[in-house]
Amino acid sequence: MNQHTPQRLYLMQVGDMPEYQIPIVCYLVQTSAGQNILIDTGLPELMPEEAADFANGQDVITQLSRIGLQPADIDTIISTHYDIDHAGRHAHFPNAQYIVQRAHHLDAQSNPRFAANRGQWEQPIERIRLVDGDTELLPGLELIETSGHVAGHQSVLVRLPQTGAVLLPIDAVPFSADFIRDKADPENPDAAAIQASTIKLLDLVEQEQIKLVIFGHDHQQWQALKTLPDFYA
Incomplete structure (x- = not known):
């Protein structure tokens, strides 16, 4: 019984955009073999000027400590x-391997959008696992390439023993109102890619009959979700 399969999914709101009531969130997957897999790390401790709209709440490290975990206990991000x-907060986890889409990591090297946070995500290459497209990380945990919001964005599918499949679209579809097939934004040069990724996820929900889709920036939905120390199993 040492196969790594997801057993618990914890949800954490670690900050927000106060003006718009948009939550900033992270997730933790715990496996049957005791592995701790963190999905995203939230806001930096010190906010750069260009991130003035964001506000930290109870940060990811503090929240993990509530269930007895220290940064060194995180195996994978x-x-x-x-x-x-x-x-x-990527740089705060000394033993973690970072898993990111190759297309995204390569784009970030020269994209000014990610420059202010470079000190966090630019980890030694031996600690980074670059993946290409849809990837089964372990049985029951799948990465889904969903470019559009940014090049090489990835969403996550977690299969739990009781809850069943849970889809985390992350910023491919941040709000439930946008999870529709005919979404169009002629002002956005990335609209076609965003729509393609949205349709890809909608198709997945239909094929897999997924009952729980968690939209990471949807304030109304987050009011009704279980959050750490509670969990989905």
Whole structure:
């Protein structure tokens, strides 16, 4: 029984954008073999000027301590993308391997969008596992390439023993109102890619009959979700 399969999914709100009531969130997956897999790390401790709209709450490290975990206990960080509200504390986990889409990591090297947070996501290459496209990380935990919000963005599918499949679209679809097939934004140059990724996830929900989709920036939904120390099993 030492196969690594997801057993628990913890949800953490670690900050917000107060003006818009948008939560900033992270997730923790615990496996049957005792592995701790963190999905994103939230906001940086010190906010750069360009991130003035964000506010820290109870940070990810403090929240993990509530269930007896220290930064050194995190084995893996699934880095969905390097935006400052998702990768702001990457450098705080000394034993973690970082898993990121190759296309995203390569784009970030020269993309000014990610420059302010470079000190967090630019880890030694031997600690980074670059993946290409949809990837089964372990039985019951899948990475889904969903470019559009940024190049090489990835969403996450977690299969739990009681809850069943849980989809985390992350910023591919941050709000439940946007989870529709005919979404179009002619002002956005990335609209076609965003729509393609949205349809990809909608198809997955239909094929897998997924009952729980957690939209990471949806304030209304987060009011009704179980959050740490509670969990989905």
